[in-house]
Structure formats: C-alpha cells, structure tokens
Amino acid sequence: MRRPMYFTGFDCLGCRAAYPPDQDLLLCPKCHDLLEARYDLARFGREVDRDALARRPSGVWRWTELLPVLDPTRIVTLGEGGTPFLRSERLARACGVRELWLKSDAANPTGSLKDRSITVSATKAVEFGYGVLACDSTGNKASSTAAYAARAGLQSVVFCPKDTPRPKMAQAVFFGARLIRVDGHYSQINAMYRRLIASGRVKWYDCGTDNPFRYEGKKTYAYEIAQDLGWRVPDRVLHPAAGGMSLVKTWKGFNELRALGWVDRVPKMTLVQAARCAPIVEAWKQDLPRVAAVEKQSTAASALAAADPGLLGDRALHSVRASGGSGIAVDETEILDAVRLLGQDGLMIEPSGAVTVAAVRRGVRDGSIDPGESVVCVLTGSGFKDFDQILELVEIPSQVIAGYDAMVAEAERIG
Ligand SMILES: Cc1ncc(COP(=O)(O)O)c(C=O)c1O
Numbered sequence: 372m373r374r375p376m377y378f379t380g381f382d383c384l385g386c387r388a389a390y391p392p393d394q395d396l397l398l399c400p401k402c403h404d405l406l407e408a409r410y411d412l413a414r415f416g417r418e419v420d421r422d423a424l425a426r427r428p429s430g431v432w433r434w435t436e437l438l439p440v441l442d443p444t445r446i447v448t449l450g451e452g453g454t455p456f457l458r459s460e461r462l463a464r465a466c467g468v469r470e471l472w473l474k475s476d477a478a479n480p481t482g483s484l485k486d487r488s489i490t491v492s493a494t495k496a497v498e499f500g501y502g503v504l505a506c507d508s509t510g511n512k513a514s515s516t517a518a519y520a521a522r523a524g525l526q527s528v529v530f531c532p533k534d535t536p537r538p539k540m541a542q543a544v545f546f547g548a549r550l551i552r553v554d555g556h557y558s559q560i561n562a563m564y565r566r567l568i569a570s571g572r573v574k575w576y577d578c579g580t581d582n583p584f585r586y587e588g589k590k591t592y593a594y595e596i597a598q599d600l601g602w603r604v605p606d607r608v609l610h611p612a613a614g615g616m617s618l619v620k621t622w623k624g625f626n627e628l629r630a631l632g633w634v635d636r637v638p639k640m641t642l643v644q645a646a647r648c649a650p651i652v653e654a655w656k657q658d659l660p661r662v663a664a665v666e667k668q669s670t671a672a673s674a675l676a677a678a679d680p681g682l683l684g685d686r687a688l689h690s691v692r693a694s695g696g697s698g699i700a701v702d703e704t705e706i707l708d709a710v711r712l713l714g715q716d717g718l719m720i721e722p723s724g725a726v727t728v729a730a731v732r733r734g735v736r737d738g739s740i741d742p743g744e745s746v747v748c749v750l751t752g753s754g755f756k757d758f759d760q761i762l763e764l765v766e767i768p769s770q771v772i773a774g775y776d777a778m779v780a781e782a783e784r785i786g
C-alpha cells in the first residue's frame with residue numbers, strides 16, 4: 372500500500388541550512404555538523420489518526436510516515452520494533468521506585484536496539500542504489516548491518532575493535548559480513564572510519580555515526596512506549612549511551628508526539644553510562660558546554676565505551692538538559708548486579724543494556740530520582756550478545772546423572 376509521506380528534508384543543527392528529502396546526505400555538506408530530519412507534522416496530525424495507527428502491525432514501520440523514506444514499497448525489514456514493554460513490580464521494589472517498566476530491545480531480530488535504525492539505513496541504501504552497507508561498531512551495529520544487508524541482498528563491511536564480544540563478531544560473519552578487526556578503542560576506530568568514508572575512496576553506504584536517516588528509527592521507542600501506556604507519558608526514561616543519539620532520538624520522538632497533541636507532556640531523559648567510560652555523564656555533572664573525551668578504561672558495558680563521542684555527545688547533553696533529566700554513571704558491580712536482577716525477572720540482558728536498571732537504583736539512593744516516579748528502563752541488547760559475561764555469572768553443574776533411579780533420587784532430594 373502506498374502511503375503519503377510527510378518527510379520534508381533535513382535541517383543542519385549547526386548552520387541551519389535546509390536540504391531536500393531526496394538527497395543522499397551524511398553530515399551537513401556546508402559545515403559538517405549533524406543533520407536532523409524534518410516532517411510536516413501539522414499535515415500528518417490532520418490526516419492520520421493515532422488510533423488508526425495502533426491497528427497496523429506493530430513494529431518500526433507502523434510509523435512509516437514519520438520516518439525518512441521516500442519509497443515505502445521497498446522497505447528492508449526483519450520485523451524489528453514492537454518489542455516487549457513489561458511492568459516489573461519486583462524491580463520496582465528492588466530499585467525503590469513506585470512504577471518501573473522495562474522496554475526490552477533484546478527481542479529485536481538481531482538482539483539489539485540497532486535493528487530499529489539499521490532497518491532505515493538499509494532501506495535508504497536500496498533507495499539510493501548502493502551495493503554495500505558499511506559501519507564501524509562496538510559489535511551490535513555490525514551484526515545488525517550484516518543481517519539487513521543479507522536481507523536486502525547487499526554486501527556488508529564492518530569495522531570493530533579487536534576485543535569486541537565474540538558473539539557479536541560471529542553474528543556479523545554469520546550474516547556474510549567482511550569483518551575487519553581493528554587495533555585500538557572504538558572512538559579511535561570511529562575517527563579513522565569516518566575519515567575513510569569522507570575520503571570518497573569507497574562507494575559504500577555508511578550506516579555509521581554520521582548517517583542522519585538511520586538515527587530516526589530510534590525515535591520509535593517513544594512512540595511505542597507512549598502507545599503501550601495508552602498515550603500516558605512516564606516521568607522518566609533511562610537509556611544507555613555510547614554516542615548518545617539513541618537517547619536524542621527518543622527525546623525527539625516524545626517531542627513529536629507532544630507537537631501532534633497525542634501526549635500532553637514529555638519525560639525527563641536520564642542518560643546512563645559505565646563509570647569507567649562516562650564522558651557525557653561527566654560533562655553533565657560538571658555543567659560543561661561540550662563533552663570532553665575521557666581516557667577509556669575497560670568495562671563490562673563494552674558497547675557503551677565511546678571515550679570521545681564528539682558531536683553526538685554534545686547533542687545528547689543538550690537533550691538531557693532540555694528534558695530536565697540527568698546523567699548517571701554506574702560502576703562495574705552495579706552493572707553486574709543489574710544483569711542478575713533482570714535474570715530474576717526472566718530477562719537475559721547484556722551488561723551494556725542493563726545499566727539503566729542499575730541507574731534507577733543508584734538514582735533513588737542518591738536522591739536524583741524520586742521514589743514516587745514512574746520510570747522506563749530501556750534494555751538495549753540480549754545477554755546472548757555478550758554471552759561470556761553471562762557464563763561468568765553462573766556455574767553449570769559438573770555432575771552428570773545416569774538412569775531413572777538416579778533421576779528419582781535427584782527429584783526427591785530437590786523436593
Ligand atoms: C547495547 C547497546 N546499548 C546502547 C547503545 C548506545 O547507543 P548510542 O550510541 O546511540 O548512545 C549501544 C551502541 O552500540 C549498544 O550496543
């Protein structure tokens with residue numbers, strides 16, 4: 372079905388230059404700042420009813436008109452989005468907060484939040500006629516890029532730090548990617564990769580940090596959360612951050628809903644990082660105008676270890692402040708405790724994706740989160756993504772039984 376589109380182009384967040392919707396863009400060609408997609412929300416609001424949208428199949432493409440695609444007949448999808456949204460009384464009690472919800476993007480096709488955005492960039496690659504998808508990644512973006520390239524019948528090339536969790540690398544290779552492991556930490560690789568793309572030496576479609584189409588997919592978090600709550604908005608949404616754009620776009624999504632009059636307020640946004648690599652949280656705490664690079668230390672939350680988030684980090688800082696939210700850094704013990712706590716609720720989440728639960732606990736304890744709040748913890752990746760860390764948390768019994776009598780004996784012992 373052909374639907375009317377409302378995407379009208381991009382505005383540069385730096386020099387405010389405006390660009391038409393059909394241009395193949397990364398950063399602003401004039402000043403190299405980030406671009407932000409613009410929509411005719413007034414017309415969309417007049418022509419599309421929020422309850423009619425709710426009757427469509429769930430997922431990222433329920434919101435096609437609010438995404439920057441021009442040809443909705445050629446969408447590259449694996450059924451991303453529409454992920455579980457679960458209230459947890461147990462975690463609310465453990466964290467000391469009135470109402471706690473989990474938004475689990477572990478249920479996405481490749482097991483992480485990245486599918487929300489890569490579905491959009493893969494669709495754009497098809498629209499623009501590219502043959503190869505590429506990205507630099509701490510692992511999740513790589514496996515997602517590889518999967519969507521496979522789905523679209525395209526090639527993929529992904530650059531990852533050499534110590535990226537093996538399941539993430541295996542997934543990328545499994546889907547047919549050329550995986551290039553690079554010495555150095557993620558921000559160093561990101562700088563080299565962006566330089567490579569900007570040099571024009573390769574004709575790959577960049578699904579990395581400069582792609583303004585891709586990020587728009589992340590705002591569907593806001594739409595799904597608001598819709599699942601019956602268009603009620605929680606007091607606070609906590610999101611794990613590396614560069615921070617997922618948080619920025621979630622915030623944008625809530626603001627679009629408010630502009631449409633579909634919700635009457637927006638949440639506070641709390642950005643969560645591992646204390647061992649927390650440049651955005653540091654900038655927020657010190658009230659700095661911009662994010663400064665930090666020395667990277669290794670952390671269980673390896674997907675969040677962007678020591679120098681650059682322009683993305685500045686935007687994230689801006690969104691946190693505009694929302695009246697906060698930045699929270701959690702230490703290694705708190706992160707692994709949160710992974711365990713989620714397990715007690717039936718969810719297996721990778722450490723990078725579980726930091727939000729750790730942050731609610733910490734926030735309530737230090738007084739920055741009010742116990743009377745309703746909070747949403749976005750959980751951004753499956754425990755299978757970083758399975759070695761799950762193996763560290765458990766002991767698989769070494770004893771093996773044989774025969775029915777032994778089984779009965781065991782059963783009676785357990786009771
Ligand atoms: C599991 C997980 N959570 C959160 C993020 C953070 O995303 P962003 O760079 O948009 O802050 C990532 C990014 O790699 C991730 O893999």
Ligand SMILES: [Zn+2]
Pocket residue numbers: 383384385386387388399400401402403404
């Ligand atoms: Zn510009």
